[in-house]
Amino acid sequence: MSQEELLVLIYQKDEKAFTHLYDxxxxxxxxxxxxxxxxxxxxxxxxxxxxxKIWKNIDSYNESKGRFYTWILNIARNTSIDKLRSKDFNNSQKNLSSDNFVNLLDESNKLSHKLDAIGIQEFVKKLKPKCIEIINLLFFKGYTQQEASEELAMPLGTIKTQNRNCINDLRNYLKI
Known part of the structure; x- marks a missing residue:
C-alpha cells in the first residue's frame, strides 16, 4: 500500500489503515x-x-506544507517535549532510584551510537560548529528556540535564522 493510498484510508478513519500506519x-x-x-x-x-494525535488530527495535515513523515515526526517530537515539561513527569524523575541514574548515564552515552546507527551523526558533523550546537539543543535535547537563544546568548531571531540555514545545509548534505 502506498503512502497516498494509506492517507486516503486514514482520512476515512479506516481502522486497518491505522494498524498499517502503526506498523x-x-x-x-x-x-x-x-x-x-x-x-x-x-x-x-x-x-x-x-x-x-495523528488519528484525531489527520485533517490538519496539509500535503502542500510538507511530507507526511515530517508532520508525524513533529507530532512525536512536540509530544515528547510536552511530556518532558509536564509536572507529573518531572516529579517522577525526582523519585528515581540510583539504579535508574546508572541506566540514564548509560543511555546518554549510547546516544551517539544511536545517531551513528541511523547515519545522521556523520552529516551533522559536517556542519559548522554553531550549527552543530544549535541542532543539538533544538532537536536532540528538546530545547525551544527561546531556550536555545538564552543558552547560547544569541537573539531569538538569530537562532531562528541560523536554525533554518543549518537545516538547509543538512538537507543539502543528505541529497549527496
Missing amino acids: MYSKSLFSVIHVLIKNREEAEDVLQDVFV
Whole structure:
C-alpha cells in the first residue's frame, strides 16, 4: 500500500489503515521519542499518545506544507517535549532510584551510537560548529528556540535564522 493510498484510508478513519500506519512508522517514531524521553515505558506511553494525535488530527495535515513523515515526526517530537515539561513527569524523575541514574548515564552515552546507527551523526558533523550546537539543543535535547537563544546568548531571531540555514545545509548534505 502506498503512502497516498494509506492517507486516503486514514482520512476515512479506516481502522486497518491505522494498524498499517502503526506498523510503518512506530519503530522510527519510538526511536525519536526514546532519545528525548530516555525512559522506555514513558516513551511507549508517548508513542501511544502520538498515534492518537495523528488519528484525531489527520485533517490538519496539509500535503502542500510538507511530507507526511515530517508532520508525524513533529507530532512525536512536540509530544515528547510536552511530556518532558509536564509536572507529573518531572516529579517522577525526582523519585528515581540510583539504579535508574546508572541506566540514564548509560543511555546518554549510547546516544551517539544511536545517531551513528541511523547515519545522521556523520552529516551533522559536517556542519559548522554553531550549527552543530544549535541542532543539538533544538532537536536532540528538546530545547525551544527561546531556550536555545538564552543558552547560547544569541537573539531569538538569530537562532531562528541560523536554525533554518543549518537545516538547509543538512538537507543539502543528505541529497549527496
